[in-house]
Amino acid sequence: MAIAFKAVRGDHSSNPFWTDYAQTTTPEEAAAAVRRAEEAVVNAQEALYLVKLQAIRALSDQHRSVRDVAAILGVGKSTVARELKGHLPAAVVSTSDGDRNEIIARAIVSAWGSGFPRADAG
Structure with a gap:
């Protein structure tokens, strides 16, 4: 994914998209x-990855075909088939770092948007 930049005149030292944003940085700050x-x-x-697994599981549980799931999610049929062939666990814990888990969890919640999780409509 590329970001398109536009040259604009003026002082943009406080704008994080401006390439001069960090001119006063130290090597340690730059590395960090x-x-x-x-x-x-x-x-x-x-x-x-976890959102894709959740989406694959949800659509598969709705009896959608591998082809339909792949088309809906914009992924390859082989990707869907591979994830369905393997055991899709009910929960995935990828790290013992609680702070990192929280960051990932917030990203997942943000991806699904408001209203999730919701009670089964059926």
């Missing part, structure tokens, strides 16, 4: 910022 950003990406990827 990169590590935190990398950690955020890893957490987001973990949340995405």
Whole structure:
């Protein structure tokens, strides 16, 4: 995913999208910022994987075909089949780090939006 940038005149030193944002950084601060950003990406990827598993399970439980699930989610049929072939656990605990689990959980809740979890409508 690429971000398109537009050149704009003026002082943008407080704008995090401006490339001069961190000009006064120390090497240690720069390294720490990169590590935190990398950690955020890893957490987001973990949340995405879990949301996909939840979506696959939910649609499969609604008796949707592998082809339908793949089309709905925009993933390959082989991805859906592989996840359904393996055991889809009721819960996944990927880390013993409670803070990281909370970050991932917030990302999952955010992905599903308001109204989840909701009681079974049937």
